[in-house]
Amino acid sequence: MNKTKDQTTEIKILEAAKNIFQTKGMDGARMQEIADEAKINKAMLHYYYRSKQLLFEAVFKQAFSLLAPQLNAILNDDSSIEEKIKNFTENYTSFMMKHPYLPNFIIHELNKNEEFIVKLKQNTGFPNLEKFKIKVEDEINKGILIPINADQLFVNIIALNIFPFLGKPLIKAFTDKDEQSYKEFVESRKTEVSKFIINSIKRS
């Protein structure tokens, strides 16, 4: 057999499964649909991944593993909180514009199965806030930032960055934007969000 072809079929399946699972969710996805998307026989899905559940987990883990490094990189580098916020906002928004279904997929499946995150947490490389917390407290002590709880600040940062992708249909409707102007709206958040946060927490 040909190892290259092995991989391409296996990867074609994962790719197709990613598309279907991320748009329709675990429950809404059909094995046949994934097979069609990958242009292979349905039996191949089971040949390579055994069951829908295992195929789903392969997709989910891959999706999650795309997000964690983004967070870690910024939480653990040595830059100032202001720089962290600027970098994160810029990078994360750019990344999400390329993977717009990802936040919804992860959040929905995690909410449907809360125990699932316990498994992920055991993984090395699961984001850790310790260094970020220390840095926040340090800058508060130095008078750079006004007093704020680091957990609250962290949640505020990710909320402001992720929500536009989660709530896109809602926001589009509320603010009366079409696809194009919504894209511009999100694009402008790359800088607006960090200004907004820094305005709030930086001692002036």
Place this chain on the structure above:
Amino acid sequence: MNKTKDQTTEIKILEAAKNIFQTKGMDGARMQEIADEAKINKAMLHYYYRSKQLLFEAVFKQAFSLLAPQLNAILNDDSSIEEKIKNFTENYTSFMMKHPYLPNFIIHELNKNEEFIVKLKQNTGFPNLEKFKIKVEDEINKGILIPINADQLFVNIIALNIFPFLGKPLIKAFTDKDEQSYKEFVESRKTEVSKFIINSIKRS
């Protein structure tokens, strides 16, 4: 027949459907499961609501109709932006603590079926930002607020308030909180979030 009993059966179904649909989503929900939850025969679901789709829509519309007035009340009253933000943050968080599955349910289903919001928009009472925008611009001109785009501000407000309910499993894992301390965390956001926003936009 007995009109009171009619209503209770019909309402028992809607109540059960709400529980199941909101936790499992349209695709994950089973008609039999809803019937069991309501402790009635499965055929009754079809007798009163015709199909799964229509039952789902009844649940969805009811859920959505709980959110819209909350938004409208605050967008359209005559208070200052600062008061709007304080009221909204306090009220919305309290409300969501009582209906924690609501945001996820609405956001997930809306993302799976983007056209669906068009129907909702035709409804009278669909939230409208005009008055809010005018008030924001007014306060900017008066020098109360620093310049900020009203749409961006609006998205920031709802992002900061809704995200803790959408991303609960994620945030719990990242910040290492158990159920109780997460509850306290969210509780404290009732005031923290408005302080955070006002800090950012109020001219000092």
Place this chain on the structure above:
DNA sequence: ACATTTGTTAACCATTTGGTTAAACTAATA
């Protein structure tokens, strides 16, 4: 009292769905 409408149930049905099987095919190896 009786016919009619409304509500409820159990059994049933067609279709869909995840998953299996066995045979056919491919390509490297001995």
Place this chain on the structure above:
DNA sequence: TATTAGTTTAACCAAATGGTTAACAAATGT
């Protein structure tokens, strides 16, 4: 070139699922 191991396919299967039906029960109106 025969063997072997891995790959792919079509046909199949049992269980689950949304939905229907027909008989029965309980109100309601006349």
